[in-house]
Amino acid sequence: MLIEQIDCYVLTVPLVTPFKTALRTVEQVQDLVVAIRSAGFTGYGEAAPTLVITGESLASMYFVVEQVLKPRLLGKSLLDFNQLLNIVQTSVIGNTSAKAAVEIALYDLKAQFAGLPLYQLLGGGPVELSTNLTISVNATATMNEDAQKAVALGYQQLKLKVGTDLQQDIERVIAVSRAVPAGIALRLDVNQGWTAKQSIYALSKIEQAGVELELVEQPVKAQDLAGLKAVTAAIHTPVMADESAFSPQQVIQLLEQQAADIINIKLMKTGGISKAILTAQIAGLYQVPCMMGCMLESAISVAAAAHLASALSPLVSKFDLDGPTLCRFNPCQGGTVFDRSQIVLNSSPGLGIQHIGHLQSVTTLL
Ligand SMILES: C[C@H](N)C(=O)N[C@H](CCC(=O)O)C(=O)O
Ligand SMILES: [Mg+2]
Numbered sequence: 001m002l003i004e005q006i007d008c009y010v011l012t013v014p015l016v017t018p019f020k021t022a023l024r025t026v027e028q029v030q031d032l033v034v035a036i037r038s039a040g041f042t043g044y045g046e047a048a049p050t051l052v053i054t055g056e057s058l059a060s061m062y063f064v065v066e067q068v069l070k071p072r073l074l075g076k077s078l079l080d081f082n083q084l085l086n087i088v089q090t091s092v093i094g095n096t097s098a099k100a101a102v103e104i105a106l107y108d109l110k111a112q113f114a115g116l117p118l119y120q121l122l123g124g125g126p127v128e129l130s131t132n133l134t135i136s137v138n139a140t141a142t143m144n145e146d147a148q149k150a151v152a153l154g155y156q157q158l159k160l161k162v163g164t165d166l167q168q169d170i171e172r173v174i175a176v177s178r179a180v181p182a183g184i185a186l187r188l189d190v191n192q193g194w195t196a197k198q199s200i201y202a203l204s205k206i207e208q209a210g211v212e213l214e215l216v217e218q219p220v221k222a223q224d225l226a227g228l229k230a231v232t233a234a235i236h237t238p239v240m241a242d243e244s245a246f247s248p249q250q251v252i253q254l255l256e257q258q259a260a261d262i263i264n265i266k267l268m269k270t271g272g273i274s275k276a277i278l279t280a281q282i283a284g285l286y287q288v289p290c291m292m293g294c295m296l297e298s299a300i301s302v303a304a305a306a307h308l309a310s311a312l313s314p315l316v317s318k319f320d321l322d323g324p325t326l327c328r329f330n331p332c333q334g335g336t337v338f339d340r341s342q343i344v345l346n347s348s349p350g351l352g353i354q355h356i357g358h359l360q361s362v363t364t365l366l
Helices: 058-073 083-088 095-115 140-152 164-179 198-210 225-234 248-256 273-283 301-311
Strands: 004-020 025-038 043-047 128-130 133-135 156-163 185-189 215-217 239-241 262-265 290-292 318-321 337-339 342-346 359-361
Touching: 004 058, 025 095, 043 095, 043 215, 043 301, 058 083, 058 095, 083 095, 083 273, 095 273, 128 215, 128 301, 133 140, 140 156, 140 164, 156 164, 164 185, 198 225, 215 301, 225 248, 248 262, 248 273, 262 273, 262 301, 273 290, 273 301, 290 301, 301 318
Parallel strands: 133 156, 156 185, 185 215, 215 239, 239 262, 262 290, 290 318
Antiparallel strands: 004 025, 004 359, 025 043, 128 342, 337 342
């Protein structure tokens, strides 16, 4: 059970429509795929280059996997699993998405060796999850239309991106809430687009208009803990930390200061599965619920997030795992099924991925 080979590839998948947030507009997923081979098995992982959130690019992630982690992992035994995780977590500071790709591939391998689907290796849980759909920030009429289409497709929860213009944002949210049927849960993601004062103003206006949001995600800058705390204290709508919550230490700080009501856990921020488990357990100690979220990722790493979310139930009770549905196609054969809002975990060992299409050599792109 020695690690024999670690290979990196680039996966490119166009999105159904451009993905627009307060931070960026993206038209395709272009992620690093890591394949780790041992004893005839292959474990897969994936990392999304989200420069504006994690500070990582395809080139930086490739460097970390190829030059930093690979030489330290090759030849090591999968039976020393915790030692492998320690190598991944301590060989380099930051670079959380690169670490996540390697950890996901290691966990996929471990589950395959055990003959168990990943969620069972992690403790077991429900096989079906329901994700929200993200509605990109656009003109109000477009967001209304997109939200109505999503509801017609069966989505029960929508995540509205705002944070580009305060007045317009207020109008967007009120308009969409009136355009969709009662009972559809609305989540707002500001992606750091407002100040604390603007957040309190906008959310008070939205609340006064009778709109009941399920939550508001990351209204202020990632580093503005005082601002996040002020918003959490001032408004009725639950506040979820996303860009402010990468490491378990940051989550402890947030929860000690009562600066957020919910934590958004993403494998690309925690550096993979091991720290995501720790983060959910910490939030559980504070009786704070978690969402399992994703970046622009395909069905490889989002499948890992879904398996983990299932195993972390009920600590994780909300799901923003729509990366694969935002993609034009699923490059994976086998594995978790992503059908609009419905996610069905594979019962085959590991992540159940038999083959990944559309992979390119990293060197052709870098
Ligand atoms: C794709 C997911 N629904 C989402 O909205 N994630 C964003 C970050 C995505 C990105 O810019 O890659 C988030 O929760 O902020
Ligand atoms: Mg977010």
